[in-house]
Every structure is written in structure tokens, then in C-alpha cells.
Amino acid sequence: MTVTFRGGNEHVRALVGRLRRIRARRAADALLLGVPSARRARRAGERSLRAVTSLRIELEAVNLRESSTRVSEAGGDEEIARLARAVNRTLERLSEADDRAEHACKKQRQFAADASHELRTPIAALRMRLEEAQLHPDETDLDDLLGYMLRDLDRVQDIVADLLFLTRLGAVPRTVERVNLTELVRAQAARQVDGHHVYLRLDPGVIVDGDPDQIRQMLGNLLDNARRHAARAVRIVLCRVGDGAELTVADDGEGIPLADRERIFHRFVRLDAARSRDRGGAGLGLAVARAIASAHHGTLHVEESPCGGACFVLRMPLSPGRRT
Template identity: 80%
Template sequence: MTVIFRGGNGHVRALAGRLRRVRAGRVADVLPIGVLAVFNGPRAGDRSLRAVASIRLELDAINLGDARTRVFETGGGGEVARLARAVNRTLERLREADDRAERARERQRQFASDASHELCTPIAALRTRLEEAQLHPDETDLDDLLGHTLRDLDRVQGIVTDLLLLTRLGTAPRTAERVNLTALVRSEAARQVDGHDLCLRLDPGVIVEGDPEQILRMLGNLLDNARRHAARTIRIGLRRAGDGAELTVADDGEGIAPADRERIFHRFARLDAARSRDRGGAGLGLAVARSIASAHHGSLHVEESVYGGACFVLRMPLSSSGHAGSARL
């Protein structure tokens, strides 16, 4: 802005002179800063570009297999420093994802190996019997051969069925119906538990929701496990516990050591003393049972039974609607 004084006395002319000197002083103060900005701006930009280029080169040479790999962080709160930290956080997440994927691949390889080994045993036995019958037809007892053959095929079919079921149990049940768990436990126990004393303590009308076939399969696996390992008595309890149903299946057998109480739910897991091929089972029954429980938003674990054996504890949410009379078995 230009101030013009026309005419006037000496006071006005003096004031104008002082204004001109102030304006000139300000220009003298600002000019060095402007010059520095002109010369330093490109230098600061060059330094930033060099830092970004360095990060790019480090990313080009990155090895995600090396957990120590990181880009250099300059520190401070500048944009380049924040960029380096963001890159390192991204690298860390990528490494964690790669580790999870590798663990999943290892589990898949182990599962395939265990499944192949498990299937090879009955198939090899079946082949041996058939080859012997072919070589010595006159010495072959046909009824005995057919009996062993059918048992081997039943075992193969059971393993394949369990494997297929395990592959489908990663998601929610295909059907969700209201199931009278009390009636289902009572009927399944009467059907499966033979040769043992059976004690039942069941709350009436305990209703859950889920796939009836899968729930029946889960109960069948738990009762079969108890039947094979009980010395004399099997005790089954069912009660309401808050907003859930709690089922206990206890036996008076050898029990399960605390160190093995999680391992028995792994696929193809057996304990030397309690789970062998001679006593039936491919080591999939408890894995299937826990997977079904998880698919129904429940849980399954094992505790020590007060009667000396093992006590399996199943918890499932109660049905949120309806009454016992309309629930399917």
C-alpha cells in the first residue's frame, strides 16, 4: 500500500519519513529469510527424495523370510520418518501372515500324511487276506474271509466319513433346528451303552439348536469313547447352566493324564495305554466331537472323573425360543 502526503506541515512530513523507514526495515529483515528459503528449499527436498529413494531400494531388496529385515528409521516426526515406520509395520504384518500360512500348510501336510498312513493299514490288511485267498482257494474259509473283509471296509469307510465331516465343520451347521437334547441323550445311551452299568441324571426338556445329525454324531462319539474305556460304570449328566446346556460323560476307566487332555482332541491322536487300533477307533472321534461342538458355538474338554476315569464336559447354548414339546429329537 502506498501512502501519499500532499502538502502539510512538518509533522506530517516527518511521519511519512518514519513510515518509509519502517517499511524499508521490514524488507531488510525478511530478505535474508527469503534468500535462505530459496537456497535451502531444494536442498531439503533433495534430502527427502534421497530418504524416500533409500526406502525404495531397501524394499526392493527385502526378504520376508528374514524376520530381522526392516527399513532404516531416521527417527523424529517428519513425513519420511512416519513413512519408514509405516513400512516396517506393514512388513511385520506380512511376516506374521506368512508365518500363519506356513503353519497352516504344515498342519495340512501332517494331516494328509496321517490320513494316508491311517488308511493304508486296513487297505493293506484287506489286500493280504484277498491275496492269500486267491493263492489258496481250497484252504480259504469264505465266511471268515468275508467277515474280516467287511470289518476292514467298515473301518476304511468310517475314516473317510470322519475326514469328509471334518472338512465341512469349519463353518456353521448346514441346518439349525431345535433339538431336545434330553431325549436324544436318553435314546442314544440306551442304544450304545451295553455291558456296563449306566447312571443317568438328566434335566427334562433341555433344548438346544443345531444340526440334529451332527449333534447325534457328537453324542455317539462321546458315548463310544466312554464304552471302550470304562471298567464297569458310565455316568451321564445333563443340566441347565445359566443360558447353556452342560453334558458330562464320565467313566471309571484308566483316566487321562493332564498333559494329554488337550492332545486327545487332535486328529489321529492316540494314547499308548488307552487308544490303540486293537480297541477300535482311528483317533478321529474326539476331534470330530470337538469340531461339532465348536460349530454349534459350544466347547468340549476333558477333566478327571471323581470316579477315577475321564469326564468329558460338553457345553452348548440353549435354544432361545420355543418349548420342549415342539423340539425334534
Template identity: 75%
Template sequence: MTMTFRGGNGPVRALAACLRKIPAGRVADVLLTVPATLKARRVRDRSLRAVASIRLELDAINLAGVNTRVSETDGNGEAAQLARAVNTTLERLREACDRAERARKRQRQFAADASHELCTPIAALRMRLEDAQLHPRETDLDDLLGHTLHDLDRVQGIVTDLLLLTRLGTAPRRVEQVNLTALVRAEAARQIDGHHIHLRLDPEVNVDGDPEQIIRMLGNLLDNARRHAVRTIRIGLRRAGDRAELSIADDGEGIPPADRERIFHRFVRLDAARSRDRGGAGLGLAVARGIASAHHGSLHVEGCAWGGACFVLRMPLSPGGRT
């Protein structure tokens, strides 16, 4: 049997050379495998070209262009699966970059708000001290010291709240069983301030948490109610399933539904409470919600039958106090 191969194709000449070395009886068997071998080589070459294309596209992507995607091909081949896996990773990277950018914006805004808030009492303090320095004989020392301490108290309060907010992303350092009924009663008695306080408290409502943080949260909520109530504050505490539910309602102007989430943001004051003498630094409710969240609870505001605002706190009951 004589076979002649013409042409300048290197692979064909190589195949012809191999066939000459094969016994005549085996040539037919070998020729049957040639199409499959060539097909496998073409598939391999396509896969390698697809992988090379993906590599080139990845080389062109940087952090400034994380929205870019590599080209995907149809089917379930390895190259197609690789392209889809790469695009999934790029999508996760884009989401992470978006989250990081939002966090940076929040951090910048927080720093700007904190600086602005601290500038006010510091500027007032500086102005009074400079005036006293310029006119020492006309300065009432008791009045100066009183205003100075007031401004320092404000600065200290803001700094304390900011430090507490930075720690509230983690679990409370100190956890013990707390009699929430007793704490609410004590805080309500401490903050009467001429208002009528109506208490309706279930006895021995116990929760687990940091007593100091819970007292701080209750104090902030009651102080907010006191500042906005006209005459009456109503406080209720009950067991609701496996949770303690505390409601603090005032008969003030209330909070519009559109602002009921915004008031828990840092440094937010509504129009009715923009006065720094009445409205504080705008951190009290943010701190209260942060403490509630750190104790696996929730805090929100809703309207109430008396026309004011009703703040509702829910916290898990202590395991031994559930009914």
C-alpha cells in the same frame, strides 16, 4: 546498488541473475526469503533421499527375507512415517507367511497321518484276499467275507470322518431346535453294552443345531466312554446360565493333564488306547470337538471323582429355552 557474486556455483549465479532483474527497493524483501527457501529445499532433498533409500531397501526384499526391515529415522516427518508404515506392512506379511507355512506343515502332516491310517486296513484286506486267491480250497468264505467287511467298515469310517472334518470349518448346513435331553437319553440307551449307565438329565434342554451332527458328537463321546469305562458311565445334563452343560464321566484309567488337550488332535491315541480294535482311528474326539465348535460350543476333558475322565460339553441354549 551493485551486487557482485563470485564462484562457480550454478544456483548462486542463477540467484544473482534474478536479483539483477528485481527493482532495488525490493531486493531486501527478496533476500529475507532466501534462507527459508534454501532450508525448504534442503528438507525436501533429505526427504527425497530417505524415500529413495526406502525404495532401494524394498527392492532388495523378497519372500525369502520377509524378516528384513527398512531403516527408520527419528521424528514424525513424512519419510519417517512412511518407513514405519512399510515396516508394519512387512511385519503383517511375515505373520501371514508364518501362518501359511504352519498351515502347509499341518496339511502335510494330516495327509501323512491319513495315508498311514488308511494303509493299515487296506493292507490287511489285500493280504486276506491274496491269501484266498493263492489257497482257494483252504479259505473259509464266511470268515473271509466277515474280515473283509470289517476292514471295509474301518476304511469307510475313516473316510467319512475325514470328509466331516473338512466341512466343520463352516456353520452347520441344517439348523433347528434340538431336544438335547431326548438325544442323550436315546444315545445312552443305544450304547449300554453291559455298562451301568447313570443318567441325571434336566428335562427339555433345547439347543439349536444340526441334529445329525449332534447325534454324531454324542455317539463319539459315549463310544469313547464305553471303550474306557470299567463298569460305570455317568451322564449329566443341566442348564448353566445361557448354556447347556453335558458331562460324560467314566471310571476308567483317566487322562493325564498333559494329554487332555492333545487327545482332541487328529489321529492321536494315548498309550492305553493304541490298539486299533479298542482305540479306533483317533478321529472320534477331533470330530466331536469340531462339531461342538461349529455349534458355538466347547468341549474339554477333566478329571473326575471316580478316577476316570470326564468330558464336558457346553452349547448355547435355544433362545426360548433359557431361564
């Protein structure tokens, strides 16, 4: 069966025309509504571009050291504000790193100047003696000259060895072993503290982890310092304190003023009571001892001595297997 619509073409054309008019009105309405949005978007984009341009200019000024080490921060939580805050945090870290680098450079320059000054003294003494022997060969006692020269060379050698040790400590991996601190202290005391009354009290089997050569050098520096400044007696005590070992080396000498008890661990420092190069060293022994203690996760400082002089206190962690 066939169904025929009368006037079908006319109805279709009318419907299509109506749809086109509706679509055109909607497009016009959308265009009218989109113009303010487009304007707002454009203004927002221009503000963001100005903010980025301002941030770039301020960063260029910071790089050229034409302003402070910060850029302007806008309020709010927009992306530009977060970027400015992130830039300021980065600039603060860079400034702190620059300050640390400058401080390290100053310390290095001071260290080089101190080392040069310290080495100049024995070298000048060597030169003076050689020139005097050259001018007066008939009046020169060769044995005395060689003895003086060897002592001066020993001093130069000790200074250079300590300087090399300080520069390498921490940069070269240490040999870590279980070290019997009790036996090491006993051996060093017997070898180095001569000519004085020695009071020795050592807990048995005090074991620490570390480099035995470095620990031996640290103990030698502490005992040599006590020997040189003691009047009659040196008191050495080693005991366990909690999870650590505590060694005290005390003497009955002149002692160390409270204001100088930290300064004596600086390199090339001698107190007035120990300025004589005949009695003292280069002023590096205590600096080396503290550096070794720190490398072994320990501490070294000065306290009041029960003998009336100075008391050096070394603390190191016990070996994990020997903690009780």
C-alpha cells in the same frame, strides 16, 4: 470552467520513474531474501529424496530377503518418518500372515501324512487276506474271508467319512434348529451304551440351537468312547448351568493322564491304553466331537471322573428362548 496544471507532464513522468525505482528495489530485496529460502527448500527436498531412495532400497532388500523385515525409521513426525512406520507395520502384518500360512501348510502336510498312514493299515490287511486266498483257494473259508474284508472296509469307510466331515465342518453352512438335548442324549445312551451299568440324570427340556445331525454325531462319539473304555459303568449327567447346558460323560476305566488331556483331541491320537484297533477307532472321534462343539459355540474338555476314569465335559449355550 477549465483548470490547467502547469508542468503536469513533467510531474507525471517524475512520479512514474520514482515508482519504477521503488518496485525495482523491492524486487531486488525479495530476490535477495528468497535465495536462502530457495536453498533451504532445495536442501529439504534433497533430504526427502534421499530418505525415499533409502526406503526404496530397503524395501527391495526385504522383498529379496536380503535383510530383516523392517526398514529404518527416522525420528520426528515428518511425512517420511510416518511413511517408514506405516511400512514397518505393513511388513509385520505380512510376516505374521506368512507365518500363519506356513503353520497351516505344515499342519495340512502332517494331516495328509497321518491320514495316509491310517488308511494304509486296513488296506494292507485287505490285500494280505486276498493274496492269501488267491494262493490257497482250497484252504480259504469264504465266509470268514468276507467277514474280515467287510470289517476292514467298514474301518476304511469310517476313516474317510470322518476326514470328509472335518474338512467340510465350518465350510458348509449348518442347519440351525432348536434341538432337545435331553431327548437326544437319552436316545443315544439307550442305543450305544450297552453291556454296562448306566447312571443317567438328565434335566428335562434342555434346548440348544444347532444342527441335530452334528450334535447327534458328537454325542455318539462321546458315548462310544466311554463305552469302549469303561470297566463296568458309565455316568451321564445333563443339567443347566447359568445360560448354558453342561453334559458330563464319565466312565470307570483307566482314565487319562493330565499331560494327555489336550492331546487326545488331536487327530489320529491314541493313548497307550487304547491303541488296540480292535477296541478303538481311527483316533478321529474326539477330534470330530470337539470340532462340532466349537462350531456350536461350545467347549469340550476332560476332567477328573467321579467314577475313577475319564470325564468328558461338554458345554453349549442354551437356546435364547430357554434361558432362565
